[in-house]
Amino acid sequence: MAPMNPVSPSRDGDQFHYIRGAQLSLGLLKPDRDLVAVSIEGVPSSDDSTAGVEVIDLGLFYGSTELEKARRIHYRQFKHSTLRSEEPMTSSDLKKTLVGFAERYASLAEKFSAADIADRFRFEFETNRPIAQGASNALTELRDGVEGAHSKYLRQHVPLKGEPLRKFAKLVRLIPSVPDFLTQRRMLTHDTRAYLPDADRDAPLQLLNLVTTKATSEGASERAIRDLDVLHALGVSYDDLYPAEPRFDPVENVLVREPARTLAQKIIDGSDSVIVQADGGVGKSVFAQQLHSLMPHGSTVFVYDCFGAGSYRALSGYRHRARDVAVQIANEMSSAGLCDPLIPTTKADDTAFCRAFLARIDQASEQLAANPDALLLIVLDAADNSEAAAREAGQGHSFARMLLQERFPKNVRLVLTARPHRVETLAPPSDTALLELSPFSESETARNLEQRGVTATSPEVKEFHRLTSNNPRVQSVALEQGGPMRDVLGRLGTAPLTVEDTIQALLKRAVSNAKQTGGSAEAEQIDQICSALAILRPFVPLKLVADTAGVSEGLVRSFANDLKGPLLIRENAVQFRDEPTEHWFQETFGPQGDTLSHFIDRLRPLTTNSAYAAAVLPQMMLEAGQLEELVEITLEGKALPTNNEIARRDVEMQRLQFALKAAIQAERFKDATTLAMKAGGNAAVEERQQLLIGENTDLAARFLEPNQILEMISRREVSGGDWMGSDYAYRAALLSVQPELAGDASKELRFTQSWLGQWAAMIRDGKEHIGSPTDEDRAAMLFAELNINGADRCASHLRHWTHREVSFRTGRL
Incomplete structure (x- = not known):
């Protein structure tokens, strides 16, 4: 057996220290935490006292890192021994630690009363060795103020006497015989898994690297670790914790209906899973948002928006996957203090996310169990849309469908809303x-x-009720044009209207207006516009709709405006406002069979100049049963953008992944093998491409279409440096190069400016801060400012920096 390196035991001690620091830093993510920072090898920069810092291996700060504001502060030193793990620690072993802690106590006594220190401060000594009985007796004598033989040695060295020494000793806590560093390393892996959907081997290493960095000269300027540092080490931001925020229309001044109360009571009295079904326009989303007010006292309701204002089919806005639903709801529950957070990783599959989500449901259930009447409701609104999106994307089943197969604790209800058919x-x-x-x-x-201020007689109410088929949405649409009730009834005609009837009436008016503009020949073109809207994913470029329909872009825009609501134009793209509109378009105009094949034939020539067209083509080909042709064009690199190489590579990689999944599902394993080999070769090229775009955001306008930029942002392929506002700065810069994405760019710019303001305030107040903006970060912010708000605003922000050399360096970039 080789002799042990004499340096190894010392390194074991360092590892023990760092591993314990990483374990305790995970406490920053706990939902009910009061822990705000963990300092490594000293104290936060907000504490300018050097007393005893040489023995403070770690500090736990609750409430605040400022001594005056902190609710509690624990100073801790670690001692680990590999060779003497069974040998008890004596008073001599404790001496240096207690001397340093006593110096820190004396420094605190100059600022705070003894009672305040006793209430808020603790001094802890943690070791894998046992404590000798003599050392324990010595500490007991110090606490009791007894000048006995056991404590004589410590009293001679500790720089406190009399009552201050006794009060200090009462705050000292010994933590002996903890597991050694190898066991602690395994425990760190286990503890990390509690926050992740799967066993990510990299996560503990990244946390250890964070702690190690704080312990070295690199972390000397700020020893404190905060929750954002931990998230950053795990490769996520706060945005990643909430990937699918609800986008419901606000529910204002809406009375709770009696049928809603009846359904709520059935949900309370029932068990496990419930599906609430209703035709379009009846008010499923409103009901979902009102459920919180209809549950027993102490209940908690979390509503997930599967429709997302029509964005659920967009590549940049998927809401059906386990990683979307599970992470969003779990972290909403965590924010409410009901469970551990769920930190997403790219390595986890649906099963892992589902398992992690159910574990958090169990945690939340236990939290509410003290109140026998309280319920936990998980509501998935428009779950049928979620399943449709999963099928369209070729990604198996939605998370909503998966959850229906599960069983839940007795105080948990899963509620899905859907259309009956x-x-x-x-x-x-x-x-x-x-x-x-x-x-x-x-x-x-x-x-x-x-409630809408419409005066109506009793017969008029009855007639209005009949003609609108009792449907809230139809009534809303009927009343939008205003006028007295007799005019409203006149517009409704003589036959009762459904939601579909209302939308059809709107469409007929739009078609009529279009015909009056360009003649009867345009009727077929309008049908082509509708077909394009029905099959293409939002946000659909107006130019692409026009090109596939063979009409002018102006006609498409006019058509969308004529509908007065069902279609939303966002800069140069269009999407449906709500689910009934989208459903009606798909049912009425969605191309099938030969019509779909003809649509694909019209779309394919557009792929050479449109990355969007090239990206949506594979899904349409699969729906048309053209898998063989899909594999062929994928392997041969056909129907790809030719106007820029970056767009070509991005679309080609997406297509390879899609075709590979389709080939495997069709059990065409030979094709799948060939596709997999090509995908592997392209992956390294794509990685270099994303790095190039991230470092040269001004190239995006030249090489990327708006939809590609949105997809890059949604896939987190654009990232910055170590400063927490950096990612937002680079996203703002990338988005700002396309005028139609100015709104998105402005949002990201506001985020990064908010981070900049917080950073500046911390610098000004001498507080700890998480990284600092680099010249490149500042240049990205200014580039976005220039594109969004013009040269004057950009120059003004450039002059804001106090140190002119910063402005000069940044301006040169």
């Missing part, structure tokens, strides 16, 4: 309760008219 797509188990949300009653129609 789509419930079967969710494959609910036979014991799933199916509840129906009814449309308006006549009295509710009367109340709706009264």
